[in-house]
Amino acid sequence: MLFPGIDVRVEGVYDSSGILVVEAVSTARPGRCPNCRKQARRVHSTYQRTLDERPLGSRRVIVRLRVRRYFCDRKSCSRTTFVEQVPGLSTRYRRSSTGLVGWLRSIAIELGGRPAARLCRRLRLTAGRTRLLRLLTAPAVPDRAPRVLGVDEFAFRKGCTYGTLLVDVEAGRVVDVLPDRTSETFATWLTEHPGVEIICRDRATAYTEAVKEAAPNALEVADRWHLLQNLFAAVEKTCHQRRDCLRKRAEGETVTEVPEAAPMLLPPAELPRTQILERTRHRYEDIHRLLEKRWTISAIARRLNLDRKTVRRFRDTDLDELLASARDRRPNGVLEPFKAYLNARFTGTQGQVSGTRLFLEIQARGYRGSRQVVRKHLAALRAGTAEPIRADIPSPRKITSWIMRPRDTARPGQVRGR
Secondary structure (H helix, E strand, C coil): CCCCCCCEEEEEEEEECCEEEEEEEECCCCCECCCCCCECCCEEEEEEEEEEEEEECCEEEEEEEEEEEEECCCCCCCCCEEECCCCCCCCCCCCECHHHHHHHHHHHHHHCCHHHHHHHHHCCCCCCHHHHHHCCCCCCCCCCCCCEEEEEEEEEECCCEEEEEEEECCCCEEEEEECCCCHHHHHHHHHHCCCCCEEEECCCHHHHHHHHHHCCCCEEEECHHHHHHHHHHHHHHHHHHCHHHHHHHHHHHCCCCCCCCCCCCCCCCCCCCCHHHHHHHHHHHHHHHHHHCCCCHHHHHHHHCCCHHHHHHHHHCCHHHHHHHHHHCCCCCCCHHHHHHHHHHHHHCCCCCCHHHHHHHHHHCCCCCCHHHHHHHHHHHHHCCCCCCCCCCCCHHHHHHHHHCCHHHCCHHHHCCC
């Protein structure tokens, strides 16, 4: 039960201070010399090894394994004696079993150093971050590049340090990792590893320059993920640009239920200059003022403490589109679904109905907010400063996901009209 399929004989199991100690003896056939691979015939001596094994429940397990030392009878071999290894349990120079080392290596691959060490403490495994990282070995890099090479960047630290990942597309495995994403480093790698025929990459100019310099005969193609990403960005931009058309159509089809008399027109309301709109205007002006001074994207991002993608978006997008997107980002409060009802009741009674009564009416319809929110909205209606009710239309990202989603994964209501 403790060592299934392993050539050992358990001679005793003891509980010592909460630690399970297992005494075992190797019963495997005589091993082979690690140098000349000649099978041993004579036993030199025996001794006991101590191995950490995977925990059993909440208990730490230690294996005291008695193994044999053999003579190497080949005179030309430089090794006089050697110690046998039990397949599936022990390896040379290890104080942990093969199964435990496999556990630790898997944890280190998934989590890294310090996070893996914290998880090991929770699992009652004795392993520090240095030991875990030593278990990770870099894969061997082939002398020749694969026929189809995938190239893409990744972040060691997002926004600061980037590297390049090279993948064998046909085999689906990582070939090498480059320390940066410059054209010089990639060109040097291509020169040292010839043989690539097709390079699958994104549209980064650094990789283009490296391919033209080091592998001019290779065919460059865009991978499916980047093609779909570019298409998604183009569709989402179109949805942002056509959002006003969607709103006009939705507002034209919206019919507000009027519970009493026909509503009167509210005083003309102006869209208030909210904080997010003012911030968008100021940010647009600051970015374009620096662009006129021929500042770079990175310099503007550092100066204004923004992400470079944000700076590019403000550079390439009209102010009206940015303001429309900012208005769409305003959160819908708990009162939003009931504003149409409140407006109709308020105008139908010419403002004579009390706020308490309206609060009780919408509370019966499912409102779970406070009375103060209702009072503020009614005060804005009396002053004529209330925001007009906006039609409830999906966000551009949601519309884009509907367009980009495969038909076999979409719900029937989403497929209709596509």
